[in-house]
Amino acid sequence: MIPKSGNRFSDKIMRKENSDEAPPRGALAARYVDFRDSIKRDHLLWVVLALGPIFALFCIIRVYPILETIRLSFYRYHPTQRNRPFVGLDNYWRLLEDDSFRTALTNTLQFCVMAVIITLTLAFLVAVLLRSIEKAAPVYELLLYIPVVTPWVPASVIWKWIFDPIHGILNYGLSFLGIPKLAWLQDEHVIIYAIVLVSVWKMLGYFVVVYGVGLRNIPDELLEAAELDGATAWQRLIYIVIPMMKPIILFTVIIATIIFFNVFAPVYVLTASAQGAPAYDFKVVIGEIYQNAFVFYRMGYAGAQSVALLIFVLMLVMIQFALFRDRRGRADV
Amino acid sequence: MFKERPIVIIAYVVCTVMAVLAVTPFFWVLMTALKPDPEINAWPPHILPIAPTLEHFHRILGEENFLRYILNSLIIALCSMTAILFSSSLAGFIFAKYKFPGRGVLFAIILATAIIPLEVYIIPLYLMVFGVRMMNSYLALVFPFVIMTFGVFFMRQVIMSIPDELLEAARIDGANEFWIYVRVVLALSKSGLMALGVFAFSEAWANFIWPLVVVTSKDMYTTELGLATYQRQFFIEYGPISAGAVISILPMLIVFALLRRHIMKGIATSGLRG
Numbered sequence: 001m002i003p004k005s006g007n008r009f010s011d012k013i014m015r016k017e018n019s020d021e022a023p024p025r026g027a028l029a030a031r032y033v034d035f036r037d038s039i040k041r042d043h044l045l046w047v048v049l050a051l052g053p054i055f056a057l058f059c060i061i062r063v064y065p066i067l068e069t070i071r072l073s074f075y076r077y078h079p080t081q082r083n084r085p086f087v088g089l090d091n092y093w094r095l096l097e098d099d100s101f102r103t104a105l106t107n108t109l110q111f112c113v114m115a116v117i118i119t120l121t122l123a124f125l126v127a128v129l130l131r132s133i134e135k136a137a138p139v140y141e142l143l144l145y146i147p148v149v150t151p152w153v154p155a156s157v158i159w160k161w162i163f164d165p166i167h168g169i170l171n172y173g174l175s176f177l178g179i180p181k182l183a184w185l186q187d188e189h190v191i192i193y194a195i196v197l198v199s200v201w202k203m204l205g206y207f208v209v210v211y212g213v214g215l216r217n218i219p220d221e222l223l224e225a226a227e228l229d230g231a232t233a234w235q236r237l238i239y240i241v242i243p244m245m246k247p248i249i250l251f252t253v254i255i256a257t258i259i260f261f262n263v264f265a266p267v268y269v270l271t272a273s274a275q276g277a278p279a280y281d282f283k284v285v286i287g288e289i290y291q292n293a294f295v296f297y298r299m300g301y302a303g304a305q306s307v308a309l310l311i312f313v314l315m316l317v318m319i320q321f322a323l324f325r326d327r328r329g330r331a332d333v
Numbered sequence: 334m335f336k337e338r339p340i341v342i343i344a345y346v347v348c349t350v351m352a353v354l355a356v357t358p359f360f361w362v363l364m365t366a367l368k369p370d371p372e373i374n375a376w377p378p379h380i381l382p383i384a385p386t387l388e389h390f391h392r393i394l395g396e397e398n399f400l401r402y403i404l405n406s407l408i409i410a411l412c413s414m415t416a417i418l419f420s421s422s423l424a425g426f427i428f429a430k431y432k433f434p435g436r437g438v439l440f441a442i443i444l445a446t447a448i449i450p451l452e453v454y455i456i457p458l459y460l461m462v463f464g465v466r467m468m469n470s471y472l473a474l475v476f477p478f479v480i481m482t483f484g485v486f487f488m489r490q491v492i493m494s495i496p497d498e499l500l501e502a503a504r505i506d507g508a509n510e511f512w513i514y515v516r517v518v519l520a521l522s523k524s525g526l527m528a529l530g531v532f533a534f535s536e537a538w539a540n541f542i543w544p545l546v547v548v549t550s551k552d553m554y555t556t557e558l559g560l561a562t563y564q565r566q567f568f569i570e571y572g573p574i575s576a577g578a579v580i581s582i583l584p585m586l587i588v589f590a591l592l593r594r595h596i597m598k599g600i601a602t603s604g605l606r607g
Contacts, residue, residue, distance in 0.1 A: 044433055046510040051427045054420045055439060058480055062446045065454035065461075072456060079463055126351055129344035131334035136345075142593060143352040146359065149589045151539030153557040154578040157564055158362040161571050167374055169361060205355065206600075213601045215334065223334060233335045241334070262450050265541040265561070272565040286452050286542070293456050294546050303456055310453045317448050 069310070072303035079297060091304035101305065104283040108261060111192055111284070115199045115260040120252055122200065123207035128241065130208070131215050141212060144205035152202065156269035159198045160185070163270070185270055185279040192282065198266050203259065207252055214248040215241070254320045258313055262286055285309060359582070366390065366575035373571055389576035399577055401552060402559035406538055407584075408471060409555060413478035413537035414530050420480045421529060425488025426518050430500060440489075447482040452542060459546055469549045478537045484529050487599075491525030492518055528599025531592050535585055556581040 073091050077084050095101055126144070130137040147155065162170045163184035171181045184194040218241060226236050242249075264286035271279045285305070293302035335341075365373055366389050368382040393399045428440050451458075462473045495518065503513050519526070544558040554562070560577050589596065 043431065043510050047427055047431050047433045050423050050510075050514075051439070054424045054480065055443075057420070058443060058482075061458065061477055061480065062454075062482065063442070065457035066446065066449060068457035068460075069454045079460060122351075126348055128334065129340070129347055132336065132341050132344040133348070136348075140348045140352050141597070144355050145593075145597075146586065146589070147355055149535060149585045150359075150582050151535070151541070151557055151585065153539075153541050153561050154581045155358075157560055157574060157578045158358045160564065161365060161575065162358060162361060164571075167376060167378065169378055172376075172378055201355065201358070204351070209597065209600050218334075220334075233337055233340055236335070258448065258450065262452055264452070265557075268541070268545075269561055269564060289452060289455075290542065290545075294459070299456050299460070306453050306456060310449065313449060313453070 066310070069303050069306050072300050073307045075300045075303075077298075077300035077303070079299060084300075087300065091301045094301060095304050095308065100283055101285075101288050104285050104288045107192065107283055108263065108285045111195060111199075111263060112257060112260045114192070114196045115203075115263075116253065116256045118196065119200045119203050119260075120207060120249070120256060123204055123252075124211055124245075124249070126204070127208045127211035127215055128237065130212060137212070141205070141209055144208050146205070147202045148205045150202065152265035153269060155202050156198060156266040159194070159201075159266075160270055163194055188280045188282075191270070191280045195263070195266055195270060195282065198270070199260060199263065203256070207256065210252060211245070211248065214245050218244050250320065250323055254316050257316055261309075261312065264290070362575045362578050365571055366579050368572065370570070370572055389572035390580070393573045393576045393580065397559075397563060397573060397577070398551070399556070399559060399580060402554045402556045403580065403584075405471075405474075405553060406556040406581075409474050409478075410534045410538040412471070412475045414534040416475070416479035417481045417484050417533040418526055418530055421484030421488045422492070422519060422522065422526060423514065424485045425490075426492050426514055428485070429489045429492040430495075430497070430518075443482055443485055447486060451477060451540075455542065455546065458543075462547055468547055469553050471553075473547045474544060474553070474555070475537070477543060478533075478540070481529075481533060481536070484533065487529055488522065488525060491522045495521050524595050524598065527592055527595040531588055531596055532599070534588065538585065 074086060074088060075084050076087050076090075126140075130140055133140075162168050165171065165181060165183045165186060168184070170184065175181070182190055185191055222240060223236055226240055231239070263284055267282055267284050267287055271282050286309075289302050289305045289309070292298045292305065364380065364382060367385040367387070368379075369384055369386045369388070372379060372382055372384070424443075428436065458477055462468055462476070467473045499517055499521070500513055503517050508516070538555075539557065541557045541561065544553075544555045545561075548554060548558060551559075556577075560574075560581055563577060564574050
């Protein structure tokens with residue numbers, strides 16, 4: 001991120017003007033003149049006027065809330081009560097003993113691992129296969145992208161009816177394969193697969209397109225040369241394509257993990273009772289934060305849960321940075 | 334990439350199956366929305382409705398007030414999109430084309446928060462809205478979505494590709510910086526603005542947890558919230574619910590169909606998510 005001087009023309013003009021002024025005495029004065037000119041040249045007033053309000057807004061709705069969440073986690077905080085005592089690490093100790101948070105964490109991690117692995121494996125497979133049918137690929141990518149632009153709530157509503165244990169078309173379809181009717185949303189062991197299914201269906205297209213971009217950047221000559229040397233398709237995939245895709249695969253693993261770890265809307269929709277049949281109450285991390293903060297108004301405690309989530313996300317980002325550091329030098333980011 | 338005949342055949346088969354699976358739920362929800370009640374619960378299910386009807390659409394738009402929810406969602410999404418396009422392009426322009434003290438630090442601060450999801454800091458946002466008694470208003474619904482960290486980064490990338498000579502030529506012609514922003518920078522980054530616009534619109538439209546938290550009365554429901562709440566009722570009817578889902582997906586699909594080329598390009602250049 002080296003600042004790039006954008007004004008070759010004005011540089012020249014300014015230098016000419018400078019030479020008309022009295023010659024600067026000493027190095028300090030010269031530096032002052034340079035500094036003053038560089039500001040004039042780069043329109044400091046305009047920069048402040050344009051960026052100032054945006055950055056202030058950014059501080060109010062991003063930076064401050066993030067810091068305030070951390071502060072809240074050390075207090076017992078109810079929005080309508082005056083008494084908001086500082087409780088130190090109590091909220092965090094409570095977090096460790098909270099059974100429903102532990103369940104939520106286990107559920108979310110299980111869900112996340114399954115969803116990430118299935119989505120990315122399928123997406124990679126489809127993206128590689130699409131490169132063999134280059135002409136038809138845009139049509140397939142478009143069709144696969146439709147679920148991505150569908151918001152989570154209607155997506156989950158659609159699937160809820162498909163999952164219906166009595167009238168659902170999924171059970172109807174499975175009956176042809178001889179699989180007995182499953183209570184997709186009512187059985188505590190099955191509901192996680194239902195949510196994984198919806199999530200994979202929703203996000204697959206995005207990762208197919210991302211992988212597609214990476215795959216198109218692999219030079220054809222490389223693969224053709226390997227083919228001439230007698231490499232099979234499998235060997236080309238393992239020794240050329242996958243190694244070259246490694247940075248993109250790492251990137252998608254991080255992104256997908258963050259997306260799926262924040263699962264909430266599909267859980268909210270799918271775990272609501274349907275037609276009098278109560279669905280299993282599948283707990284997830286965001287659901288716990290939501291309940292504690294906005295149903296029970298335990299905002300300090302919910303703050304501690306949010307900080308746990310924040311730490312998790314930051315850890316992932318740091319892993320990504322660590323793995324990418326050698327590439328960063330070349331990439332323009 | 335792999336031109337061997339069996340692989341090409343496998344590719345067609347696998348990709349077709351995936352594409353069919355991707356669109357089948359949409360087909361099914363549309364069929365359900367068009368079926369009269371007795372047909373919806375028929376077993377075995379009919380694929381196509383025997384006596385298609387629009388009664389569920391009437392019901393959801395009229396009695397259930399979905400028209401109002403859609404209007405709310407539209408207002409919020411359009412306001413958010415406009416604000417994000419303006420703030421991202423202006424900030425992106427400044428970061429891309431000007432040198433000033435602290436530039437690296439400011440940009441790093443903005444970038445650092447890009448990956449942190451809204452759910453992490455939703456409590457203080459709520460407390461701010463609560464503190465100024467703004468609950469249940471459009472302003473409250475829009476306000477977390479008036480800037481997008483990723484948008485600043487994205488527009489900076491787009492604007493960096495505009496040659497400096499063009500800006501300089503405008504300056505020599507006597508244009509001031511704001512004029513350059515409007516007439517040169519915005520005009521030359523239309524494709525990027527469209528991709529970001531679609532993304533911003535869909536983010537605001539699709540968000541669920543924020544309206545869930547700040548909306549307290551039915552007349553301020555967004556489409557997402559209306560749909561999620563409606564299907565939570567003890568006894569739900571899938572006809573109207575499916576009609577509601579169709580209605581709430583439709584705007585996104587139309588926008589996507591119209592601007593798909595820009596969106597795909599946006600993903601290609603920067604991993605923009607839609």
